[in-house]
Amino acid sequence: MTILSPSAVSGPLTVSGAPVPIATSSTLVNHLSVKPRLGQWSKVLIGGANLGTDESNAMSVLYPVPNGGRADAFVVQDQGGQNTIDLSQIYVYATIPGDTPMVEAFEYKTV
Amino acid sequence: MKRRELFQKALSVGAAVAAAGILRGQSSSSTGPAGGSRGSQLVAIVTGPFDTSSSPNGVRPITNTPQYATYVRIQAHPGQEGKIAIGGPAMASATGNVANSAFVELWPNWDGSMDSGQSDTWILSDPGWLNTINLADIYVWPEIAGETPVITAFQLV
Numbered sequence: 065m066t067i068l069s070p071s072a073v074s075g076p077l078t079v080s081g082a083p084v085p086i087a088t089s090s091t092l093v094n095h096l097s098v099k100p101r102l103g104q105w106s107k108v109l110i111g112g113a114n115l116g117t118d119e120s121n122a123m124s125v126l127y128p129v130p131n132g133g134r135a136d137a138f139v140v141q142d143q144g145g146q147n148t149i150d151l152s153q154i155y156v157y158a159t160i161p162g163d164t165p166m167v168e169a170f171e172y173k174t175v
Numbered sequence: 176m177k178r179r180e181l182f183q184k185a186l187s188v189g190a191a192v193a194a195a196g197i198l199r200g201q202s203s204s205s206t207g208p209a210g211g212s213r214g215s216q217l218v219a220i221v222t223g224p225f226d227t228s229s230s231p232n233g234v235r236p237i238t239n240t241p242q243y244a245t246y247v248r249i250q251a252h253p254g255q256e257g258k259i260a261i262g263g264p265a266m267a268s269a270t271g272n273v274a275n276s277a278f279v280e281l282w283p284n285w286d287g288s289m290d291s292g293q294s295d296t297w298i299l300s301d302p303g304w305l306n307t308i309n310l311a312d313i314y315v316w317p318e319i320a321g322e323t324p325v326i327t328a329f330q331l332v
Contacts, residue, residue, distance in 0.1 A: 066211040066305070067309050068301055068307040069309065070262070070264075074262070076275060094302070102280045132282050132283055132284060132289045135282055135295055142302065144302065145302045169278075172307070
């Protein structure tokens with residue numbers, strides 16, 4: 065049977081000074097969300113391989129959440145129900161080196 | 176269409192109906208419809224404040240046995256003051272800051288003064304409205320012991 069399961073890539077992503085891909089090799093998922101880590105102060109940029117630290121080519125720019133409320137997030141999902149989002153093509157940058165934006169990815173698996 | 180082709184077509188329709196029946200059947204290792212099935216009526220199978228305090232380390236899966244949902248929503252409980260971490264099975268054995276093994280954190284909404292009182296919320300749904308989300312694979316940890324995020328899960332039966 066087919067289930068939508070958390071990807072092993074999910075979790076805090078350490079970004080140290082330059083944009084990093086979410087996965088180092090091709091990893092296809094159905095659903096992806098990137099969110100600033102609560103309590104951290106980085107602005108978080110999301111883009112492709114050409115993402116610049118000056119926000120050039122950014123798909124999304126997320127503000128940190130200083131004091132409660134709803135956190136900003138970048139969310140994308142294949143509405144056709146396929147694993148089509150390649151995590152190695154999505155890059156993340158945090159303006160404070162060492163910060164760890166939260167990556168959430170779900171993939172269809174046959175079990 | 177020749178008679179043999181008509182017969183083959185009728186056979187394939189019958190097989191599809193039988194497969195649908197199997198999909199909706201109960202399994203000894205899970206509760207409710209099998210994963211990947213799609214019913215015709217949306218039923219709430221998890222609702223209300225979710226208490227994890229009796230579980231080791233305060234980490235608990237949404238259901239203890241596999242149960243497949245099409246939509247799940249977890250909301251920081253208004254008026255409570257701790258973050259909520261949500262993750263996969265790795266959270267069950269996490270040590271130290273459990274949130275370091277999570278994939279999402281929700282900010283608290285302690286007094287409704289931010290964002291017009293809206294609470295931080297995590298939602299996951301199957302785009303095809305199939306029962307594919309195993310609630311036993313989704314773990315929840317309130318930073319403050321005893322706090323109770325509000326969880327809703329729907330299944331198509």
